Amino acid sequence: MRRKIVAGNWKMNKTVDEALDLVEDLADLLTDDILGSTDVIIAPPSLFISEIIEELLDVDYIAVAGQNCHHENNGAFTGEISAPMLASLEADACIVGHSERRQYFGETDALIAKKIDRLLEQDLVPIYCCGELLEERKSGEHFTKVGNQLKEALSHLSANDMAEVIIAYEPVWAIGTGETATPEQAQEMHAFIRSQIAMMFDADVADEVSILYGGSCNPKNAAALFANPDVDGGLIGGASLDADDFVDIVKALN
Numbered sequence: 001m002r003r004k005i006v007a008g009n010w011k012m013n014k015t016v017d018e019a020l021d022l023v024e025d026l027a028d029l030l031t032d033d034i035l036g037s038t039d040v041i042i043a044p045p046s047l048f049i050s051e052i053i054e055e056l057l058d059v060d061y062i063a064v065a066g067q068n069c070h071h072e073n074n075g076a077f078t079g080e081i082s083a084p085m086l087a088s089l090e091a092d093a094c095i096v097g098h099s100e101r102r103q104y105f106g107e108t109d110a111l112i113a114k115k116i117d118r119l120l121e122q123d124l125v126p127i128y129c130c131g132e133l134l135e136e137r138k139s140g141e142h143f144t145k146v147g148n149q150l151k152e153a154l155s156h157l158s159a160n161d162m163a164e165v166i167i168a169y170e171p172v173w174a175i176g177t178g179e180t181a182t183p184e185q186a187q188e189m190h191a192f193i194r195s196q197i198a199m200m201f202d203a204d205v206a207d208e209v210s211i212l213y214g215g216s217c218n219p220k221n222a223a224a225l226f227a228n229p230d231v232d233g234g235l236i237g238g239a240s241l242d243a244d245d246f247v248d249i250v251k252a253l254n
Contacts, residue, residue: 003210005166005233006250007041007127008240009067009095019048020055025243027059034247035061036254038233041127042240043067043095046081050089065093065127068101071114083118093125095235097153099172109152116153120161127166127235128153129214130193134173142171143192150196159201167193167211168235174215176237183224186213190230219245222252 014022023042030040043065044052053064070080086094096119097112116126130149132142146169154162169189171181181189190211198206213225214235225231233253239245 002208002232003039004037004253005039005041005210005212006246006253007043007065007095007166007168007212007233007235008246009043009098009214009235009237010045010240011067011100011237012045013241014045014048016048016051019044019052022241022243023052023055023062026062026246027056029243029247030061030250034251034254038250038253039063040250041065041093043093043127049086049091053090063092065095065125066091067095068098069094069096069115069119071111071118073118083115083122083124086119087122087124091124093127093166094119095127095129095168097129097149099129099131099170099175103172109149113153113156116157116165120157120164125164125166127168127212129168129170129235131170131172131215137171137173142189146189146193147196150193151200154197155200159205162197162201162205163208165209167197167209168214169193169211170214170235172215176216178216180216180221180225181213183228186225186231187228190228194230217249219248219252222249226253 041063066086069083073082073084096115101107119126130146132145136142136145174180194206210232212233212235213231217234218239
């Protein structure tokens with residue numbers, strides 16, 4: 001049975017004290033009744049990961065992810081962080097392929113495929129983001145775009161490795177804009193993604209892969225989005241910066 005997951009991407013927000021306060025609030029608020037069978041992941045800025053993991057030593061219900069990693073394990077790449085570095089801090093996962101990395105830093109699926117390989121080598125869970133631009137949605141090219149992203153970044157994996165990957169569908173036109181895909185649009189794309197994984201691997205692998213929705217999900221729309229059979233949770237941006245909002249989203253999935 002595939003995992004239900006709510007992941008919070010904090011992006012470039014919070015000072016270290018603010019981050020630790022948020023972690024403390026989440027640890028207090030996420031009771032067993034609220035969590036149910038839902039897995040929770042937070043992706044703080046990399047500067048704070050070590051302190052946050054230390055803060056969560058006695059909390060086994062919040063996993064910690066990086067927001068990005070380099071495609072090499074080491075080298076003269078000033079300012080970058082590597083998969084082995086994240087693993088050495090005992091992180092659990094890492095986001096790769098986020099639309100902001102693609103847009104602002106020119107990342108391609110070929111590059112992201114290398115990052116996924118580095119993460120899997122370190123037993124870190126890749127959270128692979130894919131999604132279309134507004135013009136691609138309007139022109140009816142959204143399935144082609146997402147299908148190509150999946151093939152280029154994931155088709156080289158073994159079935160065992162694919163089973164370790166989490167996919168986050170993020171319609172780029174709905175990130176930080178206040179726009180949200182309708183529940184019907186979300187289900188349609190999530191079902192398409194699952195069908196593509198089934199074609200690249202097999203139906204059993206596709207059925208086990210968690211696919212999260214990542215486009216302006218908030219406490220008001222989360223329940224309608226999560227009610228869809230192929231939506232296994234959310235990759236949450238702005239709403240993950242407020243403990244009460246994030247917990248309300250977890251409630252919606254449970």
